[in-house]
Amino acid sequence: MIEINNLTKKYGNFTALNNLNLNISTGTVFGFVGPNGAGKSTTMSILATLLSPTTGSAKVGGYEVTKHPKEVRKLIGYMPDFFGVYDHFKTVEYLDFYGASYGIPRNERLQVIPQLLELVNLSDKKDFYVDSLSRGMKQRLCLARSLIHDPELLILDEPASGLDPRARIEMREILKELKTMGKTIMISSHILPELAEMVDEIGVIENGVLVSQGKVSDIQNQLSSNRILNIRILENKERAMEQLRDEKFVAKVEADEKGLQVHFSGEDKDQFELLSKLMADGHKIVSYSEAEADLEDVFLAITKGA
Amino acid sequence: MMMLYLKQKLINPVLEKEFRLRLRTIRSPLALMFYLFAIGLIAFGFMYMMFNDYYYGGMNPERSREMFYFLSGVQLFLILFMTPGLTAGVISSEREKQTLNILLTTQQSSTTIILSKLFSSISFMILIVFATLPIYSIVFLFGGISPSQVVFIFLFYIFLMFSLGAFGILFSTIFKKTMIAIITTYGTTIFLYGFTGLAAIFFESINRGVGSNLVGFLLSLNPLAALISMYDSNFTEQMFRSQKDFQIWEIFVFVYFIIMIICILLSIRFLRPALKKKKLKQS
Numbered sequence: 001m002i003e004i005n006n007l008t009k010k011y012g013n014f015t016a017l018n019n020l021n022l023n024i025s026t027g028t029v030f031g032f033v034g035p036n037g038a039g040k041s042t043t044m045s046i047l048a049t050l051l052s053p054t055t056g057s058a059k060v061g062g063y064e065v066t067k068h069p070k071e072v073r074k075l076i077g078y079m080p081d082f083f084g085v086y087d088h089f090k091t092v093e094y095l096d097f098y099g100a101s102y103g104i105p106r107n108e109r110l111q112v113i114p115q116l117l118e119l120v121n122l123s124d125k126k127d128f129y130v131d132s133l134s135r136g137m138k139q140r141l142c143l144a145r146s147l148i149h150d151p152e153l154l155i156l157d158e159p160a161s162g163l164d165p166r167a168r169i170e171m172r173e174i175l176k177e178l179k180t181m182g183k184t185i186m187i188s189s190h191i192l193p194e195l196a197e198m199v200d201e202i203g204v205i206e207n208g209v210l211v212s213q214g215k216v217s218d219i220q221n222q223l224s225s226n227r228i229l230n231i232r233i234l235e236n237k238e239r240a241m242e243q244l245r246d247e248k249f250v251a252k253v254e255a256d257e258k259g260l261q262v263h264f265s266g267e268d269k270d271q272f273e274l275l276s277k278l279m280a281d282g283h284k285i286v287s288y289s290e291a292e293a294d295l296e297d298v299f300l301a302i303t304k305g306a
Numbered sequence: 307m308m309m310l311y312l313k314q315k316l317i318n319p320v321l322e323k324e325f326r327l328r329l330r331t332i333r334s335p336l337a338l339m340f341y342l343f344a345i346g347l348i349a350f351g352f353m354y355m356m357f358n359d360y361y362y363g364g365m366n367p368e369r370s371r372e373m374f375y376f377l378s379g380v381q382l383f384l385i386l387f388m389t390p391g392l393t394a395g396v397i398s399s400e401r402e403k404q405t406l407n408i409l410l411t412t413q414q415s416s417t418t419i420i421l422s423k424l425f426s427s428i429s430f431m432i433l434i435v436f437a438t439l440p441i442y443s444i445v446f447l448f449g450g451i452s453p454s455q456v457v458f459i460f461l462f463y464i465f466l467m468f469s470l471g472a473f474g475i476l477f478s479t480i481f482k483k484t485m486i487a488i489i490t491t492y493g494t495t496i497f498l499y500g501f502t503g504l505a506a507i508f509f510e511s512i513n514r515g516v517g518s519n520l521v522g523f524l525l526s527l528n529p530l531a532a533l534i535s536m537y538d539s540n541f542t543e544q545m546f547r548s549q550k551d552f553q554i555w556e557i558f559v560f561v562y563f564i565i566m567i568i569c570i571l572l573s574i575r576f577l578r579p580a581l582k583k584k585k586l587k588q589s
Contacts, residue, residue, distance in 0.1 A: 048411050052579040069578075070413065078411045084403035086323070088330040100319035101412035145408070 001026045001153055001184045002047065007056035009042050009208075016042045018208040019056070024186060026152070029179050029198055031216075032188040034205035040188040041081055043205070044157045047186070048078040060153060074102075077146030081158040081188075085138055087131035091122060094130050094141065095148055102149035109148075116144040120174055136167030143174060154178065156187045172198070228291040229271065232259035234284035243281065247274060259287070318418050320409075324426030334430065341384065341434050342441075348380050349373070349441045367450030374445045375537055378459050381438065382466070382533055386499065389431055389467050390491035393474025395484040396423040397577065402484060416577040420570060424475050428467045435463055458536060462555065466529055469562040470495060472569035479573040502528040506545075522546035525554055532558035 002024040009017040017039045024030045032040050045051040046058050049069040057064055063071045086094065092113060099109040117123045120140035125133060133141065139159060146154060160171045176198050178185060187199075203213040233240050237255060244253045249266030264271060275288050328334055356369050397420075400406040409419065445451050473494050477487040506524040522545040525531035535541045535554035542554045552560075 045407075048407075050407055050410060050579070073411055073413060076411065078408070080404070080407050082404050083408055084405045086327055086403075086405060088327045089323075093326075097319055097323050098408075098412060100322075101409070101414050103413050142408075 001028070001061060002030075002186065003057075003059040004043070004047075005057050007043070007046065007058055008054045009039075009046065009051065010054045016208050017046075017053070020205075020208065020210055022203060022210060022213065024184065024201070026184050027182055028200045029175075029185045030187065031199040031202040032186060032205065033202055034188075038205045039208040040205055041157050042208075044078070044080075044155050044186065044188065047072075047155055048076060048080075049073055074149065075152050077149070077151035077154045079142050079146045079154070079156045079159055081161060083142055085130040085141070087129065089130050090127055091117070091130060091133070091141060092126045095145060098145045099148045104149060112148065112150075116147055119147070119177065120144045121170065134167075136163050136170065139163060139167070139171065140174065143171070147178075151183075153184045153186065156185065156189075158188055160189055227264055227271075229262040229264050229274075230259055230287070230289050230291055231262060231278075232286040232288075234286055236283065240278065240283050243278075244274075247277075249274070261291070318414065318422055320414055320419055320422035321426055324422060325429070328426060328430055337388075338434055338437060341388070342437055345377070345380060345384065345438050346441055349377055349444065352376060353444070367448060369450075370445050370448035371450035374442070374451045374455075377442065377445075378533060378537075379530065381435065381463065382529060385431065385435065385463055385466055386470065386495060386529065388434070389428075389470040390474050390495055391488060392427045392431055393424065393471040394478050394488040394491040396427055396475060397478040397573075398481055398484040398487045399478075401482055410578055416574045420475060420479070420573045420577060424468070424471050424570070427474075428464075428471050431467045431471075432464060435460065435467075455537075459533070462533065462536060462559075465559060465562070469566045472566040472573075476569040476573045476576075479576045498527060499529055503530065506531070519546055519548075522550070522554070523557075526557035527561060529558065 002022065004020055004022040007017055007020040007022075008015065020039070020043060022043075032043070034040050042051065046053050047060055047065060049065050049072050052066060057066075059065065060072045061075045063075070065072050086097075089097065095113045095116060096109055099112065100106075104112070114123065114126075117126055120143055122133075122137060122140060122144065125137060130138070130141065143156070143159060146156075156175075159175075160168045163171060175185065175187070179198055199216060201213065201215055204211045231240075237260065241253050241255060241260060244250050244260070244262055249264050249270050250262055251265060252263040254261045264274070266274070271290070275285070278285060352373050356373070397406065400409065442456060445456075446453075470491075474487070474491045477490045477494075478484070481487040481490065502524045506521045506528065509524070510521050522542070525545050531541075531545070532555035539553065542550050542552075545554065
């Protein structure tokens, strides 16, 4: 659905995107992760035909965004990171305006709009003025707006930014629903860890360069060479810490009220040997487990925190 | 074919949205009310002065014609004052409200968006100007002016609004901030209209009889001079000091029509990034 080849975007001397290569297949839910200013919004703006790249190419559904912008716009539903609404429109009128702007006939709009309002749980707000809606409701309305022409691809730039936990959960549920509808979704979000179960692939971008791309599980496996071991010891914690620091694959040992956190770079076999050694040395081990890396850990591990 | 194209371009969701939203704000009826109040006050003030003038003994066709000229001049300045304010924010305010990006990802073309924005803001201005017709009808009570002259003047106003509106919409497209767009539009209007008038007066006073074509050409860019040339067919001859095939207002319309088209085309070009024209290197 999306093919990006050697995409570069420069603003004067500043390079926002540097030879970005990215492929997203149809039906995939793609999480786009990266620190602020990494180039996520720039990439999404280029795909939405709002920015022209300096060099390289970007295709959506086989259409080059710079050559066939009108066809690309038919295929995408775009939700920017910051957006406004027309204050003097009612919710229904707001959706009707965008439906008409996409060339949807009036009778079709009359059928689609109630369905979309139901999808985003705003049916009871259909006659409310848009400026009277809460931020979470406006976000959901904007999502409904991006779906009005039944696009194949949804480009959602930080759709849950600034939302309270409840509104985030509501947004996540809607996105899950969209996934079941078979939409291809490209999403950048601060709540990506919360979306872990619905994201098929992630791409990590930093300083305009795609640092990593692949299935969530594959990237988590990459990280397993830098696993964290949680060890709870009944007594003599200090002696155990001293001993662990001298071990071959141990980079760092930290302690808190829960126990010891051991940064371990060895493989499964080495991890087993470490446990055996600790037991043989008489340490009273209550629990010994490997911390599960979530997407947030993946992100922090891959990016350098620029 | 042409009519169908224009229909598609002019009757569209963006235009409908603009009409609806503009008339839902309190500012629109207030602007209409204050405009009518101002022009009514001036008209009735003029009539009051006439009726209290014992020399002329009230209104007559000659006085009625003077009142028409006076009202037309006042209306011209009100249009010059209001049109930049109504048009110079139409694109930049959408950008500031962060609604423009969403609109640009719809199927609406840049031409449709720009023309709809221009037509909707000018339509409101036309509504205001047409609302003053009852005041103009006073003129007909006393004679001195034919209805065709009124129609002619109103057509000139509409043209003036479009030409000023084209400046406004261009600056609104180019500049990100509405305030800068408004200041630039007013600045351009004052420079084009004020400078041409003042320069004509200056050259007329220092160089009587010599190079008078310059004065004529400068005045041909000035809306007030164009308006006067519509009332007085000898005005062009007096200003050019020679027989001319064209009246000042005709030159005015010709020049500003070209400028208007250029401004609209540039606005359409700059609304979206140059996606097609730019040849991208495949690195």
